[in-house]
Amino acid sequence: MKHYARDTEHWIALKLNGVQRRGRAEPRLLLSDFLRQELGATGTHVGCEHGACGACTVRIDGEPARACLTLALQVEGCAVETVEGLAPAPGALSALQDAFRRRHALQCGFCTAGILVSATAWIERVAAGEIEATEAAVRDMLSGHLCRCTGYAPIVAAILEVATGDAAEIANA
Amino acid sequence: MKPAAFDLLRAGNADEVVEALRGRGDEVRILAGGQSLMAVLNLRLAQPRALVDLTGCADLREVRKDRAMLVVHAAATQASVERRKELRGEVPLLAAALPWMSHPQIRSRGTICGSIAHADPAAELPLVLATLGGEVVLRRARGRRTVAATDFFTGMLSTARRPDELLECVRFPLAGADTRYAFTEFALRHGDFALVAIAVAENAGELRIGVGGVADRPVLRRYPRLDGSALDDALNELAWSLDARDDANLSAQGRRRLVRRLGRRAVNAARETTGIAGRTA
Numbered sequence: 175m176k177h178y179a180r181d182t183e184h185w186i187a188l189k190l191n192g193v194q195r196r197g198r199a200e201p202r203l204l205l206s207d208f209l210r211q212e213l214g215a216t217g218t219h220v221g222c223e224h225g226a227c228g229a230c231t232v233r234i235d236g237e238p239a240r241a242c243l244t245l246a247l248q249v250e251g252c253a254v255e256t257v258e259g260l261a262p263a264p265g266a267l268s269a270l271q272d273a274f275r276r277r278h279a280l281q282c283g284f285c286t287a288g289i290l291v292s293a294t295a296w297i298e299r300v301a302a303g304e305i306e307a308t309e310a311a312v313r314d315m316l317s318g319h320l321c322r323c324t325g326y327a328p329i330v331a332a333i334l335e336v337a338t339g340d341a342a343e344i345a346n347a
Numbered sequence: 348m349k350p351a352a353f354d355l356l357r358a359g360n361a362d363e364v365v366e367a368l369r370g371r372g373d374e375v376r377i378l379a380g381g382q383s384l385m386a387v388l389n390l391r392l393a394q395p396r397a398l399v400d401l402t403g404c405a406d407l408r409e410v411r412k413d414r415a416m417l418v419v420h421a422a423a424t425q426a427s428v429e430r431r432k433e434l435r436g437e438v439p440l441l442a443a444a445l446p447w448m449s450h451p452q453i454r455s456r457g458t459i460c461g462s463i464a465h466a467d468p469a470a471e472l473p474l475v476l477a478t479l480g481g482e483v484v485l486r487r488a489r490g491r492r493t494v495a496a497t498d499f500f501t502g503m504l505s506t507a508r509r510p511d512e513l514l515e516c517v518r519f520p521l522a523g524a525d526t527r528y529a530f531t532e533f534a535l536r537h538g539d540f541a542l543v544a545i546a547v548a549e550n551a552g553e554l555r556i557g558v559g560g561v562a563d564r565p566v567l568r569r570y571p572r573l574d575g576s577a578l579d580d581a582l583n584e585l586a587w588s589l590d591a592r593d594d595a596n597l598s599a600q601g602r603r604r605l606v607r608r609l610g611r612r613a614v615n616a617a618r619e620t621t622g623i624a625g626r627t628a
Binding site for chain 2: 180200240
């Protein structure tokens with residue numbers, strides 16, 4: 175049993191976007207705050223802080239999850255992926271990020287980091303044959319994210335475009 | 348919106364969890380997927396002295412068939428059960444209910460046992476367990492006891508679990524060969540807690556109807572097979588028996604109406620084909 179005392183900072187090691195990192199966290203520190211304040215990875219946004227809005231969604235060992243409902247100390251030894259890990263190179267965009275830009279799938283951008291992370295994981299499951307890329311399935315996945323700008327239609331279109339590999343088939347919203 | 352300070356105990360196996368609970372009463376809370384508890388801590392609605400985290404317990408991730416039961420241990424996530432290829436044949440009602448439950452980003456970390464231990468009256472999993480006549484296994488340092496689902500849920504967010512007990516696993520009865528199932532619910536948005544949820548299991552001799560979201564716990568009724576106006580009358584009596592209350596989302600009358608209509612819809616869905624009623628909201 176590992177015992178982490180309150181009010182004390184403990185060292186943890188994790189892999190963030192493929193890079194080995196270390197940082198310090200009290201037991202009560204949320205993963206969302208650890209990423210932003212201790213590791214400087216401010217791409218992950220903090221919205222409601224009780225799991226409702228989806229802005230802080232990151233991948234923990236591949237699975238999309240709320241960083242605000244996870245303690246930093248729980249990701250000791252895990253692989254964590256955030257929006258900073260999506261672009262293939264500095265100055266370049268992933269296919270999904272590019273589709274979001276072309277289709278105006280973001281306005282203020284607050285929800286975008288979490289949606290990109292969730293949708294990237296979802297598109298991987300489509301490619302693996304686990305999910306069928308339908309509009310209903312995209313909307314089911316997106317139900318875990320709140321966007322107050324776009325009305326979701328261009329987000330759905332951008333995700334479907336990349337998931338199906340067929341830009342022409344997807345009507346622009 | 349940040350939790351108050353606590354000690355964090357990260358257990359490596361089930362033995363360590365029950366050892367950490369021993370003699371510490373209410374001051375320790377078990378942290379599984381955290382999809383309800385972490386929100387409660389962030390809002391400071393609870394301020395336990397310590398958390399025992401069981402997400403690192405490999406022995407509690409097990410999901411297996413044991414005789415006539417599907418046994419799901421405390422650290423098994425909802426997603427891991429939902430993606431189980433055999434689930435639709437093993438426990439069709441659970442397979443039908445899981446997509447209604449919150450969002451994929453929550454089910455990825457949330458656990459089956461955690462939702463049942465939390466015992467929200469509007470949650471899907473307690474309703475499924477109660478409707479199927481499942482049971483829970485409670486373990487403490489000195490031993491285990493098995494409790495039927497209908498005895499486990501004792502009220503709003505309260506159960507028969509004692510503070511030093513771990514809900515080690517839940518046991519869902521496997522599908523009966525001649526039994527058909529359906530699940531449906533109404534919520535303001537998909538993924539929200541249900542205003543009313545209905546689970547149905549029916550075979551040649553018995554119709555079971557479970558209702559969530561209305562009373563302070565899931566309510567199960569067992570009938571002989573009913574049709575036509577006899578079924579309408581039974582659903583009406585059931586709706587009036589649940590002590591429905593008005594709240595900000597829906598009146599008591601609205602809840603009774605949903606029990607009648609969704610009840611009829613779920614029974615029809617079970618009888619028709621797939622056992623999955625259409626999604627509402």
